Amino acid sequence: MRRGLRVGLAVIGAVFAATGSGASHASISPWSLAEARTQLSATGEFTGVDVTQADRPRFWVTVGGVRPFSVRPVGKGTVVRGVRKWLSFRFSGRVSDSLTGTRPSVRFDFSPAPTGGVRIRDFRGPLPDATQPAFPIRGAFYYGWFPELWTQGGLTPYTHYVPSLGLYESGDPLVLRRHVEAMRYGGFHAGIWSWWGDGDPTDARFATALAVARPTPFRWALYHEREGYGNPDPEEIRRDLLHVLDRYGSKPSYLRIDGRPVVFVYSADDNDCSMVDRWIRGNPGGVFVVLKVFGGYRDCVSQPDGWHQYGTSFDTGIDRQESYSTTIMPGFWLADRLPSPFPRDLEQWRAVIREMTAAEDPFQLVVSFNEWGEGTAVESAFQWATPSGHGAYLDVLHEELRAPP
Numbered sequence: 001m002r003r004g005l006r007v008g009l010a011v012i013g014a015v016f017a018a019t020g021s022g023a024s025h026a027s028i029s030p031w032s033l034a035e036a037r038t039q040l041s042a043t044g045e046f047t048g049v050d051v052t053q054a055d056r057p058r059f060w061v062t063v064g065g066v067r068p069f070s071v072r073p074v075g076k077g078t079v080v081r082g083v084r085k086w087l088s089f090r091f092s093g094r095v096s097d098s099l100t101g102t103r104p105s106v107r108f109d110f111s112p113a114p115t116g117g118v119r120i121r122d123f124r125g126p127l128p129d130a131t132q133p134a135f136p137i138r139g140a141f142y143y144g145w146f147p148e149l150w151t152q153g154g155l156t157p158y159t160h161y162v163p164s165l166g167l168y169e170s171g172d173p174l175v176l177r178r179h180v181e182a183m184r185y186g187g188f189h190a191g192i193w194s195w196w197g198d199g200d201p202t203d204a205r206f207a208t209a210l211a212v213a214r215p216t217p218f219r220w221a222l223y224h225e226r227e228g229y230g231n232p233d234p235e236e237i238r239r240d241l242l243h244v245l246d247r248y249g250s251k252p253s254y255l256r257i258d259g260r261p262v263v264f265v266y267s268a269d270d271n272d273c274s275m276v277d278r279w280i281r282g283n284p285g286g287v288f289v290v291l292k293v294f295g296g297y298r299d300c301v302s303q304p305d306g307w308h309q310y311g312t313s314f315d316t317g318i319d320r321q322e323s324y325s326t327t328i329m330p331g332f333w334l335a336d337r338l339p340s341p342f343p344r345d346l347e348q349w350r351a352v353i354r355e356m357t358a359a360e361d362p363f364q365l366v367v368s369f370n371e372w373g374e375g376t377a378v379e380s381a382f383q384w385a386t387p388s389g390h391g392a393y394l395d396v397l398h399e400e401l402r403a404p405p
Contacts, residue, residue, distance in 0.1 A: 030085035048123035128252035133189035140369035142191040144170040159372035164380040186394040187401030219255035228266040237282025260288040273300035314342035325363035333375030
């Protein structure tokens with residue numbers, strides 16, 4: 001078996017303008033400094049986009065209570081009935097960002113709006129965490145296809161287990177924040193996001209995942225799924241990879257190796273060296289491509305940047321492609337099958353983690369963070385919940401990989 005919440009933004013009492021735009025001052029009543037603070041405090045959540053940064057980050061901002069030193073007037077102002085008033089002010093201070101769940105320091109100018117409320121302009125947000133992991137890179141295969149895939153074949157939920165977060169929606173920033181936190185706790189550097197192409201919900205939600213990870217050292221890469229269900233020609237591959245470069249290439253939370261965005265590629269087991277040739281011909285340049293292995297892959301004349309396996313032996317729970325990648329899996333249990341061909345065993349899980357790290361291959365991969373239908377998830381579930389809040393399988397990863405708290 002291979003294959004969100006769309007969050008609306010309430011803008012209350014705020015009007016936005018691009019840098020350099022604005023209505024005629026003749027129609028606007030100026031504010032005193034005290035009035036400016038009151039008006040800004042009353043403004044609800046609004047979006048701020050920092051156009052000066054390459055990735056044009058968006059922040060979902062609530063100012064709340066305004067400290068006196070956070071707002072100052074711009075210009076000399078005019079005296080109205082003995083009170084000095086201004087048409088422009090500058091805010092510098094901390095705000096609440098509901099997208100990332102942080103309190104970043106931001107700066108913006110604001111003015112009275114002709115229709116009432118506040119007009120925001122020249123927004124400046126914080127710089128991202130721009131670090132990238134070094135080898136070995138530890139990643140978990142991740143699925144952003146919920147709520148659609150909670151129901152399959154007449155089963156709801158399509159899983160033998162119950163996630164601790166419930167039947168969540170993959171586009172919910174709060175869910176994504178908790179997932180990033182959980183993967184970092186488990187010692188992962190990156191999530192490998194199942195991607196079904198431009199226009200698919202997994203594409204739309206990926207932008208939110210990147211934004212959520214922006215303040216952290218956690219990184220995301222795409223898992224190109226459609227190769228596993230067809231043979232896209234080099235031009236189709238080129239279009240997909242250009243989409244990755246154009247839409248995500250400037251995002252600091254996208255996984256890069258030697259400056260190149262990383263794309264993993266799922267493929268069917270009957271592929272051969274012609275698949276490698278198609279991907280090398282389709283690569284527009286600048287993309288680090290990691291293909292899924294098949295019999296005889298090492299003998300191909302053309303070689304991609306890396307290789308991986310999706311899945312493991314049910315007997316051992318581990319698969320090693322020497323000098324390329326090691327993959328481990330905690331168990332396997334399709335939602336519509338009984339019994340499990342690969343029951344979960346925490347002691348075996350601990351053993352394969354140790355074997356994976358000892359191998360020291362460049363990619364150390366886990367199937368999966370949240371593929372609930374196949375029963376391979378390491379995300380917390382009611383069946384293995386622990387006091388840490390992250391569940392037994394991430395707890396063992398945390399212990400064995402000596403991940404930060």
